[in-house]
Amino acid sequence: MSIPHFDAVVVGAGLAGLAAASALSGAGGKVLVLERKPFVGGRAYSYEHPSLHEEIDCQHVLLGCCTNLVHLCEQAGVADRVRWYDELTFLEPGHDGKAVRRTTLKPGGMPAPLHTSFDFLRAPMLELTDKIAIARGLMDFMRGYPADDTESFATWLKRTKQTPRAIKHLWEPVIVGALNDGFENCSTKYAGQVFHESFLKSAQGGRLGIPALPLSQFYGHVAEHAVRQGAELRLSQSVTGLSRAREVWTIATSEGGFTADNVVLAVPFQQAASLLPTDASGDALRTQMAQLQNAPITTVHLWFEREITELDHAALLDTGIQWIFQKSRIRRTAGQGSYCELTISASFAELHQTREEILANALRELAMFFPKVREVKLVKSGILKEARATFSVTPGSDALRPAQRTVWPGLFLAGDWTTTGWPSTMEGAVRSGYLAAGTVAGTNFLKPDLPAEGLMRMIAP
Ligand SMILES: Cc1cc2nc3c(=O)[nH]c(=O)nc-3n(C[C@H](O)[C@H](O)[C@H](O)COP(=O)(O)OP(=O)(O)OC[C@H]3O[C@@H](n4cnc5c(N)ncnc54)[C@H](O)[C@@H]3O)c2cc1C
Structure with missing residues (x-):
């Protein structure tokens, strides 16, 4: 044959x-x-997880600036199964009598790169000194980002005098979430690309997309x-x-x-x-x-009897968990209890922890944002450790x-x-x-990047 x-x-x-x-x-x-x-x-x-009897995955998100991925999904007729969000929610934990504090960032009426400036200026998670430091830092990425990738983002944070709170409440959740490693192991080039393409260049570039299947x-x-x-x-x-x-x-x-x-x-x-x-x-x-080099991601999968929050997703600040995704809401399967996933990026420490330790920490931290965690029955849970989730830039x-x-x-x-x-x-x-x-x-299949919008057409044409 x-x-x-x-x-x-x-x-x-x-x-x-x-x-x-x-x-x-x-x-x-x-x-x-x-x-x-x-x-x-x-x-x-x-x-299909054999003992949980659920089809599970680690939540993957895309951004509006992912033009080639969006093109592939459009070609396949599955682009309409991506749920798009314009708004990002950041939560600070409540403890010692302090209530949970919420910051939302979404585009307003201003042209890019100022489209989120209204929410940014009002953001309770940042003090004025943090906002000034962030604005000064963002100026570095206004025209683009460095072609050379030899500087670490840790060096850049020091060089541009970022404040501890600006680092913990903005640079860290965004960059560790997007590049999945510590600042020493992320080059300024790719950190700058994340901010240029998704925060500055256009409102569309920063939209958060989540596959709903x-x-x-x-x-x-x-x-x-x-x-x-x-x-x-x-x-x-x-x-x-x-x-x-x-x-x-x-x-x-x-x-x-x-x-x-x-x-x-x-x-x-x-x-x-x-x-x-x-x-x-x-x-x-x-x-x-x-x-x-590779870097790990650990995800914690929780099935509650009822919803513990009305949010589809949020960045959880000041804890080891970076993001919560309420997948039952994202997939519109609400009504059958609540399926939440917690994402721990660059989870080097968790690789060495037992599943019981990871679960106990996650539930303790989650309750600091959503007190209902203490009341609502946890029906089942699972932990996925992906040791080679990404390669590090x-x-x-x-x-x-x-x-x-x-x-x-x-x-x-x-x-x-x-x-x-x-x-x-x-x-x-x-x-x-x-x-x-x-x-x-011998041809070109690559799709062009999104065009700059608003004032960015003049700043970064
Ligand atoms: C937990 C987690 C969360 C992530 N979150 C995000 C996110 O939110 N957003 C995002 O954009 N990216 C995210 N990523 C990264 C993203 O998944 C990867 O960058 C991307 O999927 C890599 O695709 P790839 O085709 O290059 O490689 P892979 O997905 O690794 O595909 C390689 C394929 O080759 C197959 N293969 C290997 N060896 C052989 C062989 N000998 N014969 C036949 N087949 C073989 C493998 O089984 C695999 O299917 C995440 C990754 C993980 C693990």
Whole structure:
């Protein structure tokens, strides 16, 4: 029996692989996607938890400035399952007789970059000195952000004399939430990008989007779209080796083998390193990739008998929990109790804690924001620790991120960790997939960034 041959084999059905497969099959290519897990979505996955009897996922959010991710979802007809929010809520805990204090930031009538200035100036979570420091800091990112990524955000915070409260109540929840590591391990370049693209450039860029379906169902629509375009998808099939002879790649898998003119390796950097050809021409690439670092995210999943808050989501200040997402409200399944997820970014400490410790801390802290936690019955709970949730945009890491084209003809890399100009995000992954597909097909699949609005058209055209 002859081995099935494809124009391109995409290894990995995370967002990078799905984006590459969608672009290549849309351009008429004969494409095969191989995924080792029984579901698509990669790190943006959901699965049926065997003892909780719930389909659970770690909440993933996107922003209005994620133009390539939004495009992929639109193509697949699933963009209307993203719930968009203009308003961000920050809560300070209530304790020792002090009530919980709420700050909301949302665009008002002013043109960008002043669109949230009305709420910012009134924000109770910040004193005047904090606001002055933040405004001075934001001026640095008004025209853009540094092209060089060697300065750490910790150095920038010191250099621009940010106050402790400005750090704890704004820079930390936003940057640790978005870049998922401590300030020493985040470059000013990517922190600046977050603020430029989502806080300053336009109101649309800062809108918060939350998929309202469990993630593998949500991204299952993207996979189905690629299949409708002619791509073939094989799940539960792990690629075990790649080799090339007479300009054709052979892809060995747990179930057999395939051949292809092109291979897009859309897997995390550790797996990519183990699948690359071992000849000396790849030595430099392997050395680069070995220096990339991961950071963990821990999520706490709580099912309450009734709602403990009327909020869909909020940043929880002055505690170890960064965000709460009330998923039953976001998914509009309210009425069946309340499903809340707490997100702990850069959760290095929690990796070493027991599930009981994490749960006890989380419930204690949660009650400081929502006293009903003490009254409402907790029906069940679960903890997910993702040790390799993201790669860190440490200062200087741009030099370690490879381009999508490799030294081997017909072998391309994709994945949030490749050169995309974005941190470790779904948008970064989709960009990498479009870039890899564009390199294969000799065309451009990348979508333009959102345009600047208001005064930003003159400041950062
Ligand atoms: C808990 C958590 C929360 C996050 N929150 C956010 C968020 O709010 N917003 C955001 O934008 N991003 C978030 N991220 C990051 C985001 O999930 C990733 O940046 C993105 O999904 C990476 O996509 P990828 O395709 O590059 O890689 P992956 O998603 O890792 O996909 C790689 C795929 O390759 C498969 N694979 C690996 N080896 C093989 C092999 N040998 N053969 C076949 N298949 C293989 C894997 O199974 C996987 O499906 C979060 C991540 C985690 C874990």
